[in-house]
Amino acid sequence: MTDSGFDLGLDDPRQSGVFFVTADDIATLDMAARDAGLLTRRIDLRGCNSKATLLLRIGNALDFPAGSGRNWDALSDMLRDQSWLPASGYALLFEDAGQLRDADETAFDTLLAVLEEASEAWADADVPFWAFLALPEDDFAQEE
Template sequence: MSESGFEPGLDDASQAGVFFVANEDLDTLTVVGRDAGLAVRRIDLSGCDTKAALLLRIATVLDFPQTSGRNWDALSDSLRDLSWLPAKGYVLLFEQAHEFRAQHESDFDTLLDVLDEASRQWTQQEVPFWAFVALPEEDFPDME
């Protein structure tokens, strides 16, 4: 049982992946991820109005090495490495993603693909890698 009293199994790498949640779920996921001993990072996408801003925000929050590039391939490589951020697993919480999705749907879809690829790679190593993307609940049906 976790300290929070809620046990969703975030330490189970086989269940990890990319999921859509409501913004109000992020506080609970933060606590549950930390209770599971995972590295939890919240990435606020409010005001993120370009792909470059998105990539910089992620790189900053995850403290990517200075040598890391600022493109999709570099993001993919960095998320599949994370050797500078050793942990038994990872939880990335993307806050306020709806504005970026509305303005840059293609880049948003690419971000989801990169996150999914990273999660699958970590799962092969039996390391949980979760990405929770906060959107308004009315947007959930569009995401299936």
């Protein structure tokens, strides 16, 4: 059992990946990831409606080194490196991700692909890398 009382296996790189959650899950996942020894970063996507804004917010949250490019290839490289931000594992918590999805579906889909690629690369290095994207509660409603 961890300090928070949640043991979700977040320290296991074989289980890590990209997952959709509700906004209510973000705080719990943040706490559980910290308990698992992961470096966590919350990335607020409220009002984020373009690739440029998305890349800026991710770069700021992860404190990308000066001179880092602002394109998909640079984001992919930075997420798979993180030598300036050493940790035993990583958890990125994207708040209000539904706003980006609704405003720019192409950017949202590309973000998912880049995050999945980074997660797989870190898993190959035996390092957990998680990305949790908070979507509206309605997206999880089950049909009766």
